[in-house]
Amino acid sequence: MSTAATAGGPDSHAIAIAAERRWAWVVIAIMALLVVMMIFTGLHWSAMPPSRVETVDVKTLHLKGEFVESNLGTSVGADGKVTVRLIGQQYSFQPQCIVVPAGVPVTFRGTSTDTIHGFVVGRTNANTMLIPGFVSTFTTTFPKAGEQLMPCHEYCGTGHEAMWARVQVMPAAEFMAKAKPGERLSCVSR
Ligand code: CUA
Numbered sequence: 001m002s003t004a005a006t007a008g009g010p011d012s013h014a015i016a017i018a019a020e021r022r023w024a025w026v027v028i029a030i031m032a033l034l035v036v037m038m039i040f041t042g043l044h045w046s047a048m049p050p051s052r053v054e055t056v057d058v059k060t061l062h063l064k065g066e067f068v069e070s071n072l073g074t075s076v077g078a079d080g081k082v083t084v085r086l087i088g089q090q091y092s093f094q095p096q097c098i099v100v101p102a103g104v105p106v107t108f109r110g111t112s113t114d115t116i117h118g119f120v121v122g123r124t125n126a127n128t129m130l131i132p133g134f135v136s137t138f139t140t141t142f143p144k145a146g147e148q149l150m151p152c153h154e155y156c157g158t159g160h161e162a163m164w165a166r167v168q169v170m171p172a173a174e175f176m177a178k179a180k181p182g183e184r185l186s187c188v189s190r
Contacts, residue, residue: 054135056111061087066135067111073184074099074106076176085184086110088117088130088152091159095186097166098150100142101175107139115156121167122148129154142169 061067067087073095074084082104087094089112100106110119112130120127121142128136142148152163168187170178179185 118154
């Protein structure tokens with residue numbers, strides 16, 4: 001194939017084919033890169049849901065186990081680990097206001113009672129889906145104190161845009177002074 005022809009000349013068709021072929025290779029390269037990224041994050045960070053499947057019975061969620069109302073909120077374990085347990089439901093989070101310490105790893109554990117919800121905390125990397133029947137979990141550290149909004153980011157019905165909670169990031173010393181063993185902290189009554 002010649003690429004030396006002038007526009008509109010007899011070789012313009014061949015030029016067009018060559019250009020299209022080049023773009024096809026660019027698209028194939030982009031797709032290959034995305035597949036490699038998926039495999040990398042899946043294997044390296046175990047980011048794919050199937051590798052961390054933890055299930056929970058939606059029918060008994062409110063009655064027994066980890067996600068009963070009295071167990072929701074922030075707790076500090078005997079080992080000092082901070083865990084936030086929450087549920088999403090049409091159209092609110094429980095608790096509606098979450099307290100966490102700054103500069104300390106915080107593990108979130110959440111699920112949904114009805115449909116798929118999700119949340120992101122302000123401009124942090126705390127971001128997950130809440131899926132009925134499954135426990136979503138991740139650990140993150142909030143670098144500085146302050147209040148963040150936590151909106152639902154999965155369309156879950158007519159009340160979706162009104163579904164959000166607040167996250168209060170407190171200085172770690174202040175938080176630890178408030179936290180009592182066995183208690184569940186939140187800032188709901190504010
Ligand atoms: Cu819950 Cu959108």
